[in-house]
Amino acid sequence: MAAVARATASSRALTKSLPLLGRLPKLSSAPTHSARALGIVRAFSALVSPPSRAVVYEQQVVEVPPVLVKENDVCVRMLAAPINPSDINSIEGVYPVRPQLPAVRGREGVGEVHLVGSAVKDLSPGDLVIPSPLSFGTWQTYIVKDQSVWQKFDKNSPIEYAATISINPPIALRMLEDYTSLEPRDSIVQNGATSMVGRCLIQIVKSCGIHSINVIRDRCSLESFQ
Numbered sequence: 687m688a689a690v691a692r693a694t695a696s697s698r699a700l701t702k703s704l705p706l707l708g709r710l711p712k713l714s715s716a717p718t719h720s721a722r723a724l725g726i727v728r729a730f731s732a733l734v735s736p737p738s739r740a741v742v743y744e745q746q747v748v749e750v751p752p753v754l755v756k757e758n759d760v761c762v763r764m765l766a767a768p769i770n771p772s773d774i775n776s777i778e779g780v781y782p783v784r785p786q787l788p789a790v791r792g793r794e795g796v797g798e799v800h801l802v803g804s805a806v807k808d809l810s811p812g813d814l815v816i817p818s819p820l821s822f823g824t825w826q827t828y829i830v831k832d833q834s835v836w837q838k839f840d841k842n843s844p845i846e847y848a849a850t851i852s853i854n855p856p857i858a859l860r861m862l863e864d865y866t867s868l869e870p871r872d873s874i875v876q877n878g879a880t881s882m883v884g885r886c887l888i889q890i891v892k893s894c895g896i897h898s899i900n901v902i903r904d905r906c907s908l909e910s911f912q
């Protein structure tokens with residue numbers, strides 16, 4: 687109540703002072719006609735909320751300090767790393783596999799070997815490599831990890847193919863091979879055929895002489911899919 691009464695009194699003081707404003711000298715960094723002098727500071731401070739704690743989702747690009755390349759490590763300069771839907775899911779917190787935070791996202795990609803540790807024999811600077819098994823953190827310029835997680839890739843492959851071969855093509859193959867046994871001239875039916883997995887599946891069955899019937903939803907960009 688005291689604060690309200692003071693606020694009302696201060697408002698009156700402010701209203702009373704308003705006609706004077708036109709004649710006040712220009713505000714300097716240390717004003718003599720300060721808000722305190724007008725008696726309004728306490729009235730406004732009553733509207734400040736308490737300090738708050740919040741969960742803040744922030745996308746940051748940070749400089750990561752150099753790390754030691756140990757004898758079995760390979761330092762890879764990343765050339766391309768896609769945004770897979772599973773990356774989005776894990777940022778949303780709904781992907782079953784969750785990294786310890788803070789974390790660098792990106793599960794697949796392709797890079798060029800930059801440096802190798804003294805015990806590494808099968809990889810050399812300049813080799814094209816992909817992470818396999820999939821590892822977190824391809825959305826960065828240099829990655830240092832044990833040689834066992836890097837697989838050499840054909841240098842003549844298009845970069846965009848190499849960067850996206852680790853997730854969707856194997857899933858298409860698993861769908862074809864894990865549930866049934868297909869022979870040439872068999873047919874498969876799939877929905878969601880415009881998806882990356884669906885497109886991979888179409889290419890794989892075609893190369894095996896298997897027919898595919900592809901169900902897609904009606905879209906204005908249908909021509910680009912054909």
Ligand SMILES: NC(=O)c1ccc[n+]([C@@H]2O[C@H](COP(=O)([O-])OP(=O)(O)OC[C@H]3O[C@@H](n4cnc5c(N)ncnc54)[C@H](OP(=O)(O)O)[C@@H]3O)[C@@H](O)[C@H]2O)c1
Nearest residue numbers: 770771853854857877878879880881882883884902903905
């Ligand atoms: N288990 C695993 O390790 C694994 C790995 C990879 C993928 N996957 C799964 O495989 C599926 C495809 O993945 P992807 O990366 O290839 O997906 P994607 O390229 O993002 O494609 C998504 C597909 O879903 C369709 N779609 C989206 N919303 C729809 C709706 N409301 N009605 C009808 N169709 C809809 C899209 O059709 P339009 O083109 O018409 O939009 C498109 O065909 C996903 O379910 C993914 O989770 C699983």
